[in-house]
Amino acid sequence: SQKIEQNSEALNIQEGKTATLTCNYTNYSPAYLQWYRQDPGRGPVFLLLIRENEKEKRKERLKVTFDTTLKQSLFHITASQPADSATYLCAPPESGNTPLVFGKGTRLSVIA
């Protein structure tokens, strides 16, 4: 069955450094993948969408890569700030344009 794994439950990083979060998927090949941010007790907020024919996507300090050979997406936050502390979720569709399947998320803590 399809499986989505995010590299770790929690990641602590020093302010100013680059945070790198990993999302691996198995047993299928999604046409795109979305990344969301979720703060405690709140709904997820969309950040970026990357399609299978795009190697990289950027938005301000955020960068997402999509390696269909490795079946992996990497999410980078450069010059991280304490305000970036949140849980980050990756979400490819189950298949085609079906609804998203969310990973468990990685809780990022940026320490000042």
Added chain:
Amino acid sequence: DAGVTQSPTHLIKTRGQQVTLRCSPKSGHDTVSWYQQALGQGPQFIFQYYEEEERQRGNFPDRFSGHQFPNYSSELNVNALLLGDSALYLCASSPRAGGGADTQYFGPGTRLTVL
């Protein structure tokens, strides 16, 4: 421009009871999806409504049902509540049917506690 709104914010029920959660989509959106998020887990897709019909459904029992109204707002109903139904219930809207291809705009959620 109001985003997705949900009510109530919090709810406490006992086992066996029934609950109704409500959602108003973002202005201009006609598709509503519901998700269940247990503590420490990612959101799990329950079902999606478009043109007042259930279009897609996740792996949830029939105790979970829904409705969409002509103004695109939606309700999620859960019957015969179990302790395991305790979770954050999220509503998300998008501008057209097509599943997850569209960006999902999430509401703040309803925290349901079943005792």
